[in-house]
Amino acid sequence: xxxxxxxxxxxxxxxxxxxxxxxxxxxxxxxxxxxxxxxxxxxxxxxxxxxxxxxxxxxxxxxxxxxxxxxxxxxxxxxxxxxxxxxxxxxxxxxxxxxxxxxxxxxxxxxxxxxxxxxxxxxxxxxxxxxxxxxxxxxxxxxxxxxxxxxxxxxxxxxxxxxxxxxxxxxxxxxxxxxxxxxxxxxxxxxxxxxxxxxxxxxxxxxxxxxxxxxxxxxxxxxxxxxxxxxxxxxxxxxxxxxxxxxxxxxxxxxxxxxxxxxxxxxxxxxxxxxxxxxxxxxxxxxxxxxxxxxxxxxxxxxxxxxxxxxxxxxxxxxxxxxxxxxxxxxxxxxxxxxxxxxxxxxxxxxxxxxxxxxxxxxxxxxxxxxxxxxxxxxxxxxxxxxxxxxxxxxxxxxxxxxxxxxxxxxxxxxxxxxxxxxxxxxxxxxxxxxxxxxxxxxxxxxxxxxxxxxxxxxxxxxxxxxxxxxxxxxxxxxxxxxxxxxxxxxxxxxxxxxxxxxxxxxxxxx
Amino acid sequence: xxxxxxxxxxxxxxxxxxxxxxxxxxxxxxxxxxxxxxxxxxxxxxxxxxxxxxxxxxxxxxxxxxxxxxxxxxxxxxxxxxxxxxxxxxxxxxxxxxxxxxxxxxxxxxxxxxxxxxxxxxxxxxxxxxxxxxxxx
Numbered sequence: 340x341x342x343x344x345x346x347x348x349x350x351x352x353x354x355x356x357x358x359x360x361x362x363x364x365x366x367x368x369x370x371x372x373x374x375x376x377x378x379x380x381x382x383x384x385x386x387x388x389x390x391x392x393x394x395x396x397x398x399x400x401x402x403x404x405x406x407x408x409x410x411x412x413x414x415x416x417x418x419x420x421x422x423x424x425x426x427x428x429x430x431x432x433x434x435x436x437x438x439x440x441x442x443x444x445x446x447x448x449x450x451x452x453x454x455x456x457x458x459x460x461x462x463x464x465x466x467x468x469x470x471x472x473x474x475x476x477x478x479x480x481x482x483x484x485x486x487x488x489x490x491x492x493x494x495x496x497x498x499x500x501x502x503x504x505x506x507x508x509x510x511x512x513x514x515x516x517x518x519x520x521x522x523x524x525x526x527x528x529x530x531x532x533x534x535x536x537x538x539x540x541x542x543x544x545x546x547x548x549x550x551x552x553x554x555x556x557x558x559x560x561x562x563x564x565x566x567x568x569x570x571x572x573x574x575x576x577x578x579x580x581x582x583x584x585x586x587x588x589x590x591x592x593x594x595x596x597x598x599x600x601x602x603x604x605x606x607x608x609x610x611x612x613x614x615x616x617x618x619x620x621x622x623x624x625x626x627x628x629x630x631x632x633x634x635x636x637x638x639x640x641x642x643x644x645x646x647x648x649x650x651x652x653x654x655x656x657x658x659x660x661x662x663x664x665x666x667x668x669x670x671x672x673x674x675x676x677x678x679x680x681x682x683x684x685x686x687x688x689x690x691x692x693x694x695x696x697x698x699x700x701x702x703x704x705x706x707x708x709x710x711x712x713x714x715x716x717x718x719x720x721x722x723x724x725x726x727x728x729x730x731x732x733x734x735x736x737x738x739x740x741x742x743x744x745x746x747x748x749x750x751x752x753x754x755x756x757x758x759x760x761x762x763x764x765x766x767x768x769x770x771x772x773x774x775x776x777x778x779x780x781x782x783x784x785x786x787x788x789x790x791x792x793x794x795x796x797x798x799x800x801x802x803x804x805x806x807x808x809x810x811x812x813x814x815x816x817x818x819x820x821x822x823x824x825x826x827x828x829x830x831x832x833x834x835x836x837x838x839x840x841x842x843x844x845x846x847x848x849x850x
Numbered sequence: 851x852x853x854x855x856x857x858x859x860x861x862x863x864x865x866x867x868x869x870x871x872x873x874x875x876x877x878x879x880x881x882x883x884x885x886x887x888x889x890x891x892x893x894x895x896x897x898x899x900x901x902x903x904x905x906x907x908x909x910x911x912x913x914x915x916x917x918x919x920x921x922x923x924x925x926x927x928x929x930x931x932x933x934x935x936x937x938x939x940x941x942x943x944x945x946x947x948x949x950x951x952x953x954x955x956x957x958x959x960x961x962x963x964x965x966x967x968x969x970x971x972x973x974x975x976x977x978x979x980x981x982x983x984x985x986x987x
Contacts, residue, residue: 505911506922551915558916604917724956727868727934734862770929776913776920777890790890790918792944798889799944806933 350494351516353673358520360665360677361397367526369534370395376427380578384431387459389535390472394427396530398476398523402426404679408579409484410640411631413704415583418631422475422482425574432570432591433471436563437464439595440609447599447784454556454607461538463560469539470547470564474571477513479675480683483632484641486510488648491735493672506775507549509672511565515545550776555606562609567778567791568594568620576623583631587623590616601781603788610781610788614795617778621801629808633768639707639814642764645736647697650761651689658691693759707764709847710824711831713811717843718836725835729811733767742830746813749826754819763823764814770805812847821849864927865961866909866973868936872957873970873977875949878986884940884948885984889925892947895983896924903976946987 370391376384386394393399402422412418437455444453455463479485490496490509498504498512507515517523518541531537543553550565552558563570573589580587594616601610611617631637648669651658655668662682667674684701700706713729715721732738743763750758778791778798792798813831815823824847828838844850861869875883887895897919900907910921928947931937936953940946962970 500908500911502911502913503915506913506915506920549915606917608917722935722950722952724936724952724959727931727936727952727956728960730930730934731862770933775922776916777918790888792888793890796942796944799939802929802932803939803944809933 350498350673351519353671354513354516355520355522357673357676358398358517358522360663361401362522362526363663365397367530368392368395369530378424378428378431380574380581381428381431384427386427386430387537389460389531389537389539390430390468392530392535393469393472393527396526398517399423399426399472401679402475402478404681405478405480405482406680407482407575408583408631409482409637410644411579411583411634411637413640413701413706414634414636415631417584418579418582420578420582422478425578426472426475428574428578429474429564429570430468430471432573433467433563434464435591435595436570436573436598437467437560439598440559440600443596443599455560460536463557465537465539466543466547467560467563470544470561471570473518473544474514474548474564475510476517477510477515477676479510479513479672480678480680481644483510484644485648485675487641488645488736489669489672489675491737492652492670495672503551504549507565511548513672513676515548518545518548558606559600559609566609566776568598568609568611568617572620572624576620576627579627579631580623583627585626585630587626589619589623594619599781599784601779601784601788603779608779608788610779612780612782614780614791614797617780617791618797621797622804625801625804628805633808633810635709635810635812636706638766638768638812639709639764640701642766642814643697643700643707646761646764647694649736649740650691650693650697650759654691658689658694660686660689693761697761707762707814708817708820709812710815710820710849711813711827711838712843712846713767713813713831713836713838714809714846715807717839717846719839720835720837723835728834729831729836730767732765733769733811739765739767742834745830746823746827749829750822754822758815758819758823762816762819763827765811765827766814767811768809770802770809820847824849860969861909861961861965863909863923864930864934867924867927868931868953869957869961869965869973870977870980871937871949872953872961873974874981875954877974877977877981882948884946884987886945886987887947887984888945889928890918892928893918893920893924895980896921898983899976899979902979903972905972906976 370388373387374391378384405422406412407420407422407425408418441453457464459465486509495509504512524541546552547561547564550561552561576589597612597616599610599612600607651669659666659668662677665677667677689695732742742765746763747760779788780791780794781788813827831838896910897912900912910923912919912921936950936956938948938950
């Protein structure tokens with residue numbers, strides 16, 4: 340049985356243990372040759388023999404059991420695509436971006452040599468494709484749905500205060516640590532380098548996943564993996580909108596014709612020759628956020644997941660589960676890697692009746708209902724500073740738990756007896772981080788390199804769209820919605836926000 | 851420049867930005883406080899300030915991995931203060947950022963009671979340096 344990590348065991352060591360567990364019983368097989376994967380979005384995707392070895396390894400195969408959009412498929416039924424197909428797609432799109440940049444470079448600077456080479460077995464392109472393929476291996480159960488829970492629990496926060504990792508999401512940091520792990524490196528050396536004869540430095544791959552490169556002239560390669568217009572976004576915008584049935588588009592042909600590189604403060608950076616492709620990326624992303632990722636039912640599902648995991652965290656003895664010899668209590672970010680979506684929702688080994696009841700709700704799609712809406716339409720004093728106080732509760736779920744506790748306490752005794760404390764959930768969503776770094780525009784090879792907002796206020800427009808769509812909700816089981824609304828309104832008013840009860844009730848279908 | 855060594859005010863990044871801007875408004879004589887700045891200029895100003903005041907980069911951690919310094923904390927703080935109604939941006943070009951009246955109320959009623967004298971003085975020094983660097987309108 341794996342021993343619990345705890346604060347004395349470093350994150351590196353805990354990730355090492357996870358990868359060792361993941362590879363247990365895995366017999367490395369050297370693929371016979373390259374493969375072509377047919378994809379609904381991107382068509383034929385070619386992978387070299389050493390890449391097939393990585394794809395067939397547990398580190399990537401695990402991603403087949405993690406849905407790309409977490410719990411979104413409960414609302415958009417066809418959104419059952421996985422992190423696996425997304426990872427293949429990002430590798431393909433990264434390759435296409437690389438080729439487009441190289442072609443443009445050759446056309447614009449015929450006298451100069453392109454700084455990166457095309458060798459898919461050992462060159463820069465091989466490293467780029469490998470980084471793209473591995474960029475999401477740090478995703479755990481329910482993807483971003485769980486990320487917002489474990490980020491509040493763990494020493495990952497210390498990494499986020501480090502200059503080197505400050506721009507990276509938790510999943511990216513875990514991906515980096517996984518590919519640096521002893522077990523993965525040993526397997527990679529034996530199979531990918533030893534048997535498939537690829538020459539790939541995992542340190543370079545790790546840096547690229549973090550959006551970094553030691554060579555300033557090759558910095559743009561890391562931006563293809565992680566930047567405001569990276570291959571990750573190009574793939575998930577196309578893939579998520581397709582599987583959710585939204586008619587969004589990024590004109591990839593146009594994008595490839597506009598992408599180039601330029602010198603900016605001694606680094607070679609990605610630039611766009613026009614802001615139009617970026618406009619499509621930002622607005623498609625904003626619409627995906629408002630229509631899909633922050634859909635009120637998706638937030639409700641996220642809150643139900645949080646309530647379930649919160650209950651497991653509060654009752655570790657009766658709720659801990661064993662997965663192939665590993666004891667999982669969800670009190671550490673790494674625990675979320677041990678569990679995949681199918682395992683979590685099929686867990687018969689959860690002995691706790693509340694957890695069983697909640698998993699039953701997911702099975703039957705018996706979702707909580709909205710009780711109170713906090714938004715510009717339902718709050719009288721929306722222009723007051725009290726709005727900031729309310730939003731601050733969204734900083735982490737421990738602060739939200741205090742509000743939920745207070746609502747629970749305010750319930751009438753007879754209602755409280757029918758309600759579990761974890762049945763009351765408050766969602767105060769944060770806005771999507773529209774920008775991890777600057778996006779650059781250079782309208783011609785001789786024009787100055789400008790940040791996109793110097794050129795056109797695209798990001799600010801997208802952000803203000805998000806502001807107007809922002810909603811915060813209190814959720815509870817449908818049968819308790821009315822009394823929970825009564826109690827929640829009192830708590831929210833004590834915090835200082837005056838709720839227009841008639842409007843909130845109407846929006847929440849309580850009248 | 852030699853950094854000023856002090857203990858840092860213990861504030862979340864968005865609260866620190868809110869306090870700096872509210873104190874800048876007071877130093878500017880009250881009334882409407884507005885300045886013209888692209889995000890990249892604001893990042894540069896705060897990156898410069900972080901070299902002068904050593905507590906500031908602990909609040910706004912800057913990444914130097916790209917060609918220009920960038921602090922996601924600062925970027926998120928601006929977005930949060932806009933969403934919370936403390937900061938506004940003027941249409942249509944969004945270049946002018948202004949403090950809404952709620953910002954002063956939030957500082958006076960919520961933040962100031964949590965700050966000791968030394969912290970307020972630290973924040974005031976940064977606010978003063980900020981005014982000197984930014985293009986006021």
